[in-house]
Every structure is written in structure tokens, then in C-alpha cells.
Amino acid sequence: MYVATPTSASDVPAPWAPDSWRTRDAAQQPTWPDDGALKQVHARLSSLPPLVFAGEARHLTRALGQASAGQAFVLQAGDCAESFAEFTADGIRDKLKVILQMAVVLTYGAGLPVVKVGRIAGQFAKPRSSPTEQVGDQVIDSFRGHMVNDDLPERSARVPDPNRLVAAYEQSVATLNLLRAFTKGGFADLSQIHAWNQQFVATSNEGRRFEDIAEGIDRALRFMDACGINLTAEDTLHQVDFWTSHEALILDYEEALTRRDSLTGDWYDCSAHMLWVGERTRQLDGAHLEFLAGIHNPVGSKVGPSATSDDVVALCERLNPQRIPGRLTLITRFGVDAIDDHLPRLLAAVESEGHPVVWMCDPMHGNTFTAEGGQKTRRFDDIIGELQSFFRIHREIGTWPGGVHVELTGDDVTECLGGVEDILEGQLGRNYTTTCDPRLNGRQALDLAFRIAELLRN
Ligand code: PEP
Numbered sequence: 221m222y223v224a225t226p227t228s229a230s231d232v233p234a235p236w237a238p239d240s241w242r243t244r245d246a247a248q249q250p251t252w253p254d255d256g257a258l259k260q261v262h263a264r265l266s267s268l269p270p271l272v273f274a275g276e277a278r279h280l281t282r283a284l285g286q287a288s289a290g291q292a293f294v295l296q297a298g299d300c301a302e303s304f305a306e307f308t309a310d311g312i313r314d315k316l317k318v319i320l321q322m323a324v325v326l327t328y329g330a331g332l333p334v335v336k337v338g339r340i341a342g343q344f345a346k347p348r349s350s351p352t353e354q355v356g357d358q359v360i361d362s363f364r365g366h367m368v369n370d371d372l373p374e375r376s377a378r379v380p381d382p383n384r385l386v387a388a389y390e391q392s393v394a395t396l397n398l399l400r401a402f403t404k405g406g407f408a409d410l411s412q413i414h415a416w417n418q419q420f421v422a423t424s425n426e427g428r429r430f431e432d433i434a435e436g437i438d439r440a441l442r443f444m445d446a447c448g449i450n451l452t453a454e455d456t457l458h459q460v461d462f463w464t465s466h467e468a469l470i471l472d473y474e475e476a477l478t479r480r481d482s483l484t485g486d487w488y489d490c491s492a493h494m495l496w497v498g499e500r501t502r503q504l505d506g507a508h509l510e511f512l513a514g515i516h517n518p519v520g521s522k523v524g525p526s527a528t529s530d531d532v533v534a535l536c537e538r539l540n541p542q543r544i545p546g547r548l549t550l551i552t553r554f555g556v557d558a559i560d561d562h563l564p565r566l567l568a569a570v571e572s573e574g575h576p577v578v579w580m581c582d583p584m585h586g587n588t589f590t591a592e593g594g595q596k597t598r599r600f601d602d603i604i605g606e607l608q609s610f611f612r613i614h615r616e617i618g619t620w621p622g623g624v625h626v627e628l629t630g631d632d633v634t635e636c637l638g639g640v641e642d643i644l645e646g647q648l649g650r651n652y653t654t655t656c657d658p659r660l661n662g663r664q665a666l667d668l669a670f671r672i673a674e675l676l677r678n
């Protein structure tokens with residue numbers, strides 16, 4: 221990381237700038253081997269076109285504002301880490317397909333609009349609990365996401381390469397281009413998505429449990445048709461807004477893509493519509509919050525068991541001093557056994573300060589463990605369990621459970637245990653392809669959506 225030259229010698233704090241974070245401690249940054257190469261990459265990225273526009277980010281803030289007020293529900297989903305190696309049009313299509321299928325079920329369950337946000341087109345960097353890992357008798361640097369190094373378990377593969385920042389940008393451009401084509405070009409047709417859901421319900425024993433929900437959606441579509449609403453011609457029924465997001469981890473990358481909006485003069489990180497900080501980088505005086513505080517995108521923060529109520533209120537003040545609805549999403553991730561100890565106190569503290577936030581549940585990251593075969597995994601039942609508690613606690617306190625945040629793929633992977641096909645520990649090795657955390661496969665993800673719809677309807 222190269223250090224910014226101070227812009228002011230006086231005691232007056234310098235105004236925020238995309239590089240202000242350089243004056244703070246930045247956790248989880250790679251040690252780039254060559255500062256000159258990093259500077260060149262930074263200059264190149266700074267000159268490339270933005271991936272998203274400020275106006276789109278403002279649109280998403282308004283949509284999330286509805287979720288903070290109990291008038292919408294958010295589905296944020298995608299890979300733990302996108303991969304340079306597994307990058308195909310079919311893979312993107314299948315992931316989008318699952319998310320859209322889930323969104324239809326959730327829309328019906330909530331009776332409200334569902335804001336669809338992908339962990340996609342930029343989710344290439346990973347924070348690690350240990351900077352090194354043991355491979356055989358060697359200790360090598362940890363994998364930090366394809367934006368930084370390679371996942372191959374070899375010393376040379378783990379050397380950070382700044383050219384990967386440009387490759388991540390390029391893959392994000394291509395991904396976003398395809399997403400825009402799919403979501404506006406007919407792939408998101410409501411009747412079609414519903415037909416896929418009916419297939420899921422009809423072709424599995426577990427799925428049959430959800431027949432009444434599928435039948436309810438079917439009746440709603442027939443009702444609209446009978447009222448003279450043309451289901452194939454109506455734009456709102458075959459186009460959707462789909463937003464991108466990722467963890468703003470590698471600040472060299474995020475800074476280089478931050479641009480001043482010509483309309484408002486405000487700064488936006490144009491690498492994605494929404495950015496979040498992770499559990500390991502949400503230090504109040506750290507570089508990541510300094511960066512997020514100055515951009516005008518909607519932002520999020522993961523919140524785990526170690527966060528005190530004061531920390532979380534201070535985080536709200538720091539990231540959303542003007543209390544703009546939709547600006548801040550708190551993504552809680554405690555684990556099924558810990559959520560009852562933590563969520564009520566945080567809801568009470570943030571509510572009593574009157575901060576508008578979207579409360580989102582990440583039922584994945586507090587429920588990870590290592591199976592006997594050595595793979596990281598999660599139990600579908602623990603994921604459901606944390607979600608059930610999330611909805612119950614919000615109901616008890618009178619706050620709105622505003623959304624869910626999950627790791628999934630459209631591929632038929634065997635990374636999480638249980639769910640529709642009841643994947644067992646001994647079967648994890650069958651198709652375990654994630655480069656980081658275990659993801660729900662397409663059928664497990666749909667199973668989850670139907671169960672959340674039940675929780676929303678209760
Ligand atoms: C993640 O979302 O992949 C992640 C690393 O989460 P957390 O920061 O909550 O651990």
C-alpha cells in the first residue's frame with residue numbers, strides 16, 4: 221500500500237477524499253510486492269469507465285429506504301467469492317435465475333416489493349481469520365480472493381499481483397453487462413420464473429410442501445390476466461431492477477473507482493451500487509469506515525457477536541449522520557445459538573437512537589464449521605434456525621425484518637448439509653467447488669426462499 225502525501229499542514233481536518241482512508245489503519249490489505257506496479261494499476265483503473273452510475277445508486281438508496289420503513293424486503297445473494305476460473309455466461313445466468321426465482325416467492329410471502337441485490341460483479345476479495353495457512357508441512361500465505369492472489373495451495377500462487385485488480389474490473393464489466401441484458405431483455409419474465417418454481421415444487425418431495433404458495437402465485441397471475449393486464453407486454457412483469465454489491469475490502473481498488481457525480485458533486489464508489497464492510501474491517505476509526513463514510517452509495521456493515529451496542533450506534537452515527545433512510549444496512553450474523561443473546565440488545569439500542577436502518581439477516585457466516593472430511597460447511601437447519609429467530613425477535617420488538625443475505629450458486633454443488641436433497645457429510649466431496657465459504661445450491665436456495673415466505677406470511 222502506498223501512502224498518500226498529506227494535503228494540509230493545519231489542524232483543520234482535511235475534507236473527505238477518496239484517499240482519506242490512507243491516513244488510517246487498514247485491516248486485511250495484501251502486502252503488494254511492488255509499489256510501482258500497484259501505482260500503475262491504480263492510475264489505469266482511475267482512467268477506466270465507471271461500472272455503475274450515481275443515479276442508480278441513489279435509486280437503490282430509495283428502494284432500501286422502503287425496506288428500512290417496513291415497505292419492502294431485500295434479498296442480497298451470490299457467491300462468497302467470485303472466481304476468475306469459473307466465469308461463464310451459463311454460470312451467471314443460473315445464479316441470476318435462482319435469485320429471481322427466490323425473489324418471486326419472497327414477494328408473494330411478504331406481499332411487498334423485493335429489492336434484489338447480487339453479491340456479484342465485484343465480489344473478488346476475502347478477509348481471512350489467519351494471514352497464513354498450513355499446507356502439508358509448509359506454511360503459505362492465505363488466499364485473499366482472485367482480486368489479490370490465486371487459490372492454488374502453493375506458495376507462488378499466493379503472491380499478491382496488482383494486475384488482478386484490473387482483471388477483477390474486467391470480469392465485473394462483462395458480468396454486469398450480461399446481468400443488464402438478462403434483466404431487461406426478457407429473461408426476467410414473471411410467468412416464466414413462476415413456471416420454473418412450479419417445476420421445483422413438482423419435482424421434489426420437500427417441494428410439494430410449498431404447493432399452496434405456488435398455487436397462490438398461480439392464482440394471482442390468472443387474476444391479473446383476467447383483469448386484462450397483459451402478462452407478456454407489461455414492462456414491470458418482464459423486466460426487473462437488479463443491483464450489484466460486494467465487500468469493499470481492497471481499498472486501492474475501491475478508491476480508484478470512486479468518482480465525483482457531475483450532477484450533485486458528491487462522491488460515489490462506481491465499482492458497485494452497494495458496498496459493505498465485513499465483520500473484520502468495521503473498526504470505528506479504521507480505514508474501511510473512513511472510506512465508506514465519504515461515498516454516497518448505500519452502504520452496509522456486517523455485525524457479529526463481538527459488536528457492543530455502543531459500537532453499533534457509533535457505527536450508525538459514523539456512516540449515516542444525516543439519518544437518510546436506505547443509506548445504511550446492518551447485516552447481522554451471529555449464529556443460530558447466539559442470535560438471541562445479541563440481536564435484541566442491538567435492535568433496542570439502534571431503535572432508541574432513532575437511526576433508520578435496514579435490518580438484514582446473514583444466516584450463513586455465524587454457522588460455519590469444519591466437517592470431518594476437512595471441508596468448511598453449514599447445516600441448512602442452522603441457517604433456517606437463525607432466520608426463524610431473526611423473524612421472531614423482530615416481531616417481539618416491533619422492528620421490521622428487512623431482508624436476508626445469503627451465499628448461493630445456481631450450480632448443483634454439495635457444500636452445505638441438508639435441505640431438499642438432504643446432503644450428508646460423506647457427500648460433500650461430490651461437487652465441492654467454492655473458492656471460499658460453502659454456498660447453498662440452487663435447490664437448497666429455493667427451499668430456503670419458500671421457508672422464508674412462510675415466515676413472512678405468519
Ligand atoms: C462474507 O460475507 O463472505 C464474510 C467474510 O462475512 P463476514 O465479514 O460477516 O465474516
Ligand code: CO
Nearest residue numbers: 300627656657
Ligand atoms: Co462468505
